[in-house]
Amino acid sequence: MTTICVDVMGSDKGPEEVLKGVAAALAADAQLSVLVAGADEYVTPFCAEHEGAKALVTTEVIHMDEHPTQAFRTKKDASIVRAAAAVHNGEAEGLFSAGSTGAVLTAAAFGIGRIKGIKRPALALPCPGVNGHHTVMLDLGANADVRPEVIVQFAHMGRAYAKVACGTENPTVGLLCNGSEDTKGSEMALAYHKALAEGNCGFIGNAEGTDILSDTFDVIVTDGFTGNVALKSIEGTAKFLVGQIKEAAGSSKKVGIGALLMKPALKAVASELSGDRYGGAILLGLKAPVVKGHGSSTAAAVKSGVLACAAAARARLPHEIAEACSIAAK
């Protein structure tokens, strides 16, 4: 049995949607149990009705607009704080939340704690590519400024995750840059390039923005500032294109019929990009896997996120990361 703690509060869609996702995850995985953290009125009736669900009743919530560290200090009974503590205490082996990124990162880093030797945790996501290939990209926003030696650790963590999540053997690593040539880059990117080249971490060269959704690299590393801009540029483009297609479909009857016939295919494409498959980004470098769902996660995304978190816990991802980083450090 694998137990995952789910913070059902803090999502834009409300606790009901998160609970629907938890129910779907429980139905899909007989070896899963869920510790459900949130307000009494939501979690108690849910756990009475669902076998495998246990309530962790909390009275506070950290909202999107609150300062994460301050809220973490003052709201001792917030769902995400209690959820992280439950993982720390061994009541659960992983954590899923669709709450505010800052609150999840803070509660997880302080509440669960880093793997020994890991300098900075990083947010990672397997991005879809051609021919079913996935590229693990990190950091997606946990650290705006990153030193070169930390980028090398990101490479090791990304490789461990690519093995666990995508089954990739001996993953290749690229550095997100403004050109594929070795001479390209900001001063910082050139320093990253040098550190990666010396880092014995599968580094094969610079990646461009066009390489993220392709099959050129198994892992792409970058600082959290650049990674966040790239990921949100991808999200914005998908949203823009879907909007343009919808607009075109409304413009003529012929195009409208075409769109109707294509709808299931378009939905599948949108779902592949929306992160529904993995349910969100995973925070790597902590003593337990933490999956951070989108603030507007659907029940389907929550289900994927909880299952992905359970899979990472079963594959002993933190152990794999510790090993990858300590072997490299020797």
Add this chain to the structure above:
Amino acid sequence: MTTICVDVMGSDKGPEEVLKGVAAALAADAQLSVLVAGADEYVTPFCAEHEGAKALVTTEVIHMDEHPTQAFRTKKDASIVRAAAAVHNGEAEGLFSAGSTGAVLTAAAFGIGRIKGIKRPALALPCPGVNGHHTVMLDLGANADVRPEVIVQFAHMGRAYAKVACGTENPTVGLLCNGSEDTKGSEMALAYHKALAEGNCGFIGNAEGTDILSDTFDVIVTDGFTGNVALKSIEGTAKFLVGQIKEAAGSSKKVGIGALLMKPALKAVASELSGDRYGGAILLGLKAPVVKGHGSSTAAAVKSGVLACAAAARARLPHEIAEACSIAAK
């Protein structure tokens, strides 16, 4: 009559495709003449056949894999070097090239020269958004490292270009960042934010990657490293989605018919994103407008690029930029 110099060499698709685009631009604009720079065998017969086209015969080409500054120094008769010199000498009022970015930037910066007071030229592109809105984004790769006072100049240059290219009055400016809150950013982005807030340049706050293809800002500024990553992430996403749709269309007869009915609409969407409308990015800050087409520019993109360059020359873009920056400096 407005004369634009077109470097017909250095494009991935060969001089023939560029010349097709020049012919289309000449046919579309009776007030346009083109100085056609390139090898004798291409430009001389073309100019004999096309009224309004004058040959600038050159014997050398700077290729994609050459070191730009070195090639600029040694290949005195390269098409892009001669083209920039022709603009400098007043034989043409603007320059279009689909050659290597490095070669175009170097030849233009040294050959045409910067507007007095401009610290660094920047590459800009009007990106499509919702409801026909366009957001001018810069820098897209001319400067990997940018100081805060230079970002403020980018804001002024971007605003002048938004007025000329998109007709936007009093354009708003955003800073590309890893979050919309003022407190978000790398150390450098926080320094940019402070400089922009004090810069009297229409700055209204941080922009995220999702804001690029929307209608939230009229101008988005960033350093050339981040801008290049964002632009290429957008390009990569569009390519990925078009590929996925094509794949889906081949997977079932029903979806295939849908795709066929939607084809013109999908093509229009792809064309809007491919930069065909403006024919490429424009280099701002030089004494004449320089449009840099994609290496694989189609004839349609070359036509748009030449016409956009002529429009910028007619609107006296360099004068507008000088004024925007000098008024701000007072």
